[in-house]
Amino acid sequence: SYLGIDAGGTLVKFAFYHKGILTFHKIPSAHMSAAAAWITEQFSGAQLCVTGGKSKLLQSYLGREMQEMVEFEATCSGAAYLLKEQGTNESSYVLTNVGTGTSIHFVQGEEHSRVGGTGVGGGTLMGLSYLLTGHSDYRQIMSLSREGDRANIDLKVSHIYEGAEPPIPGELTASNFGRVLQGSDSSRDADKLACVVGLVGETVTTMSVLAAGKCGVATVVYIGSSFVDNDLLREIVLRYTVLRGAQPIVLANGEFSGAIGALRSV
Ligand code: ADP
Known part of the structure; x- marks a missing residue:
């Protein structure tokens, strides 16, 4: 099985397929050992890919390394997937991620670049x-x-x-x-x-x-x-x-x- 992980400043987010359905889970980043325990229990043999600022911290709790992905790459790819799935055929847009902080990207088809951000989030x-x-x-x-x-x-x-x-x-x-x-x-x-x-x-x-x-x-x-x-x-x-x-x-x-x-x- 496969597990996608986004270890952010406030929340660790998980995405995986359960009986063919895209499924989500989250655990506060303040409870990183609980996040690592959840992964070990639920996805021991799975292939994992992690992104986000707390990727390294999570890997240290897990005691093993995993595939990593650049955060902005992952965010833009996932958002494009959701947009398509939700029936929007928009291909050029500004993508604003209001996480712990705010990051703003310009997406044009497969291309994307970060145009700015603000600490207000x-x-x-x-x-x-x-x-x-x-x-x-x-x-x-x-x-x-x-x-x-x-x-x-x-x-x-x-x-x-x-x-x-x-x-x-x-x-x-x-x-x-x-x-x-x-x-x-x-x-x-x-x-x-x-x-x-x-x-x-x-x-x-x-x-x-x-x-x-x-x-x-x-x-x-x-x-x-x-x-x-x-x-x-x-x-x-x-x-x-x-x-x-x-x-x-x-x-x-x-x-x-x-x-x-x-x-x-x-
Ligand atoms: P990051 O990837 O930086 O963790 P998120 O996209 O997960 O960012 O957004 C974090 C923000 O979401 C928090 O700052 C808070 O405003 C809000 N938030 C939503 N649900 C929760 C929750 N259960 N606990 C804490 N903050 C939450």
Whole structure:
């Protein structure tokens, strides 16, 4: 049997075929010995291929070496596979991976290149949320963020123009967290969390849309575990990408792209 592994900064992702069906699994990178134990139990005789920043660490826990793949190669290959499987025949697009950090690639058929990235990503979601509210459980943070209201924390373009006709859409955020010291009290934990998601979503979207413009493509494909159980991030990214004039796709199971790419190379 075969196993593709993406050992990332936060989560180790696995992709494999079970009874002919592409199947996924994940274990937190903080529990690397558990990840190694799972591999040994479930895939002792399997052919393995690993990618991601924690590849070497995982191999040291496993006590054996395995085939390795360059991370960006694996991510782009896996994402292309998922796109095709999900019925999209897009071949040129910007691929934005919102993992612990965010990486942006230009994909053109079989070719791909990294166009940039930002430290604002899923790790920022977790870290800022904790600093602002004390919450540290991913699912809890994301479900709370859904009940939040950004109106008293984020400054919109329309707030600045107050009734006047703004030169850009009034719905755009002029300043994330920019309204905090401008009067209105407020800010429940849910509001703060919604604004953290807004900051991350709008930052990665803005960079992606600029990259799409530079690369001459209209489509941005978003992947990464930051979209898992995170309706608010998904909504913000979809809406903001359209508002900025590009066409978004948030790929289902996109967080397993790297693991799928690794699986496909063994
Ligand atoms: P990496 O490959 O760097 O580990 P991922 O694509 O797995 O990146 O995304 C990691 C991010 O996904 C985290 O920073 C967090 O925002 C989010 N996330 C989703 N599910 C979880 C989870 N169960 N535990 C922690 N973070 C999670």
